[in-house]
Amino acid sequence: MADILLEGRNLKKYYPVTKGLLQRTIGWVRAVDDISFTIERGKTLSLVGESGAGKTTAAKQILLLEKLTSGDIFFEGKNVYKFSKAELKTEYRPRVQSVQQNPWSSMNPRMRVRDIIAEPLVVNTKQTKEQIRSRVAELLENVGLAPNQADYYPHEFSGGQRQRIAVARALALNPSLVVLDEPVSALDVSIRAQIMNLLKDLQGQYNLSYLVIAHNLATVRFMSHSVAIMYLGQIVEYGDAEEVFKHPLHPYTRALMSASMLTLPEDESEEAQPIILSGEMPSPLNPPPGCRFHTRCTEAQDICSKEIPGEVEIGKRHWVKCHQSSLR
């Protein structure tokens, strides 16, 4: 039986759109519209999608930066929304940390690196200055930086180094889950590999679970054990990462993979013809009826614009939400 660290069940997050003097709600932006997923201990789940898919919103809910419109989050089997304030402070927050996308704005420019990394410890524990100091040094070494760099300010480091500092900060409290929101997309190509290798090493070393938010499929394939493809607030395909990447079934997944594949012009054979979608992702304010993807789908049928597809289980650990008859 898999050791499930965190489970999201039927998560929904709608943002109200108001109008007029009295701020009447005239509609809802359905940023996250009924998604469910599980994250196993020591493993990585990636939420993949393009901008507007709702993956960053989902991450914000897990980090309790916002409150769900409906749905539940279970952490080690317990419902997070039933935690008391004290329990949240001792049981949840220290165990669920985050690394953000932008290494330039995720750190207070007026604080030295040692204070940035120490802050989680200062806020949550009663350790002495000495203890904190040595812990900070230890964390810096863990991420490949020298302890004496703790006295510098963030702007004195490069993007890659700043991400390392962000990782060090995230690990300060020995979390079980780290939410990584596009951890390498703002970095140079040669630095990305460094950081991704580092993250993998740390995962093995500390049995960390990762929730990775990303739009780059190759990054996702490298890092993930499970993957969930999101489109317009919903999960259209998910399962074991290798399964999904080897046998992508949802037309959107296929299009995404096609767009991300490194193919040379001479290599383009019949099978390798790129799938080019028409149009753009519709607004989450007014999602299309039925299957949300049907407006751009190359395989759309009549039923797709009328009925929301149910979940179809394909083999072990691979689920798709699609009306395609080949899946039944």
Added chain:
Amino acid sequence: MSEIVLKVEDLHTSFFTRAGEFKAVDGVSFYVREGETFGLVGESACGKTVTGLSILRLLPEPAGKIVGGKIILDGKNILELSKKEMRAYRGSMISMILQDPMTSLNPVYTVGDQIAESVRQHQHIQDSKMVEDQVISALRLLRIPAPEQRLHDYPFQMSGGMRQRVVGSISMSCYPRVLIADEPTTALDATIQAQYLALFKDVQKKTNVAIIFITHDFGVVANICQRVAVMYAGKILETAKTSTIFKAPKHPYTIALIHSVPRLDRKDDRLYSIEGQPPSLLNLPPGCRFAPRCPDVMDICREQQPPEVEIEEGHSVSCWKVK
């Protein structure tokens, strides 16, 4: 083979600041043919954007200056043109697309007005009907649906992908000889990027424009560029056909870079990564720029800069190891 439209010869561009001289582009040479897409690939601060700006002579003054070299467009060295003459060239003979469609368009003018501005200035057409026709054909070139209505739209009324097409329309409105695209797809989603690159290819087929595509993304390079130059710290380390760069790269940096990109077609356990960081442009190492990080470094690499050597037709490398 089609003729060479643009030739950059030994270009040197520097930024002069209180801290010293930043040699952003330090001896760069390449050429582009009609109807061809040439890629300038590299990481941040390698000089690719500055190269693009130098060709357009749009460097931030007074700090930025072209200090050497020639840029020959259709046989004429455009560095010798006066400012007025260059302004006539800019937008009509050479055009540029920038990364962010949000800031490339003026929010208070309609899309049609912004394209018309370019048309009026360079084609000296005053008749408003003729101008409108040109605008509509520019919009049509970038496959913007219902152009006759769209030209009255404001940028905020359009989606991101559509805005990027409008930027393309403005740049192509005068059918330039060379189009410089500076990371135009970086801010776009993967599926929109795929659309956009297909569109670029289509436009190129129709107009035979030469494109210089500046990017850090090898996936884009593979998709759209026929030839590519890999830049590092102000220099070109390797130039070759795209397929050669991917299948048989020779420069250690190129090899390392290609290997450090994660692959979608297979599962890697570990990525190849290059140690260290690109050098500061103020304090460049005396020999080869890549020597401090090169896995194959030799003594001579640290002392002297390697010359550019053409090892086979269309493939040149600057490396002491490759002879």
Added chain:
Amino acid sequence: MQEKASDSETTAKPVVSGLSRRARIMKRLTFIIPVVILSLIIFVAIFADLAWIGLPDVGLAPYDPVKMSLPDRLKPPFWDEDGSTAHLLGTDKMGRDILSRLIFGARISLSVSLLVILITSFVGTVLGILGGYLGGRTEAFLMRITDISLAFPPILVAMLLAVSMGPSFTTVVLAISLLGWAPYARLIRGETLRLREMDFVAQARVIGTSPFRIMLRHIFPNVINPLIIIMTLQVGLLIITEASLSFLGVGIPPPAPSWGNMVNDGRNLVDTAWWISTFPGIAIALVVMSGNFFGDWLRDKLDPRLRQL
């Protein structure tokens, strides 16, 4: 094997100043001249006399500023044929030495300004950060008070206060401070709103930091830059406000020599004894200009792209 980052290489973005030598010298001057003037005035204010260490008779001012000497009244400055070096800048209609009054006036005007700046910036910053960060009803309430304060004409309020409390140093400081915190609150609230959305604040929340600590450790240090800029620009404004109040007779009560008082004293004699109003007027103008130039220079220097103090 742990991935190592190169520990010698830090690559901060280059600062392109790009100005010609002449432009750079001019820019330097716009910093040096105001600083010199302001430093001079501060020096003069401090050493007007050494009463504060118990030596009232030692100091820069040649005479006691309130000492009347009717035989010496209305003497012009020393370069005029009727003037003498005994009174370098002349005397006023009570025979008081203008130079000494100017020197002591610096002390009074600067004290008022500094005190007011400290009080108003403190109150305004606290309210601005609280309102900006906490939002909701707190913000609505604080912003309404701010708006109301901004709506009142400051001089009028000062006059009312002076009339009811009687003019004095304390009254003046209170009068100007009562409404003076509002511009700070408004600006700092704006900055706080911007900072609140930044990633590192979200990160602090993820770590479990309390709102109070976030406001103190994350918001406040990052509003210091714009705060200092306003403070320097306020110096000039406050000198004029104090001078105006004194000029109107509701400021520092005579015979204390505030520059405003001095201008008022010479108001009716501008055509005959021009020196009584002119010198304090010049002094006010110099301080205001210096404060403004310095504030502008500071604003350029503290451009957010450089992000350092």
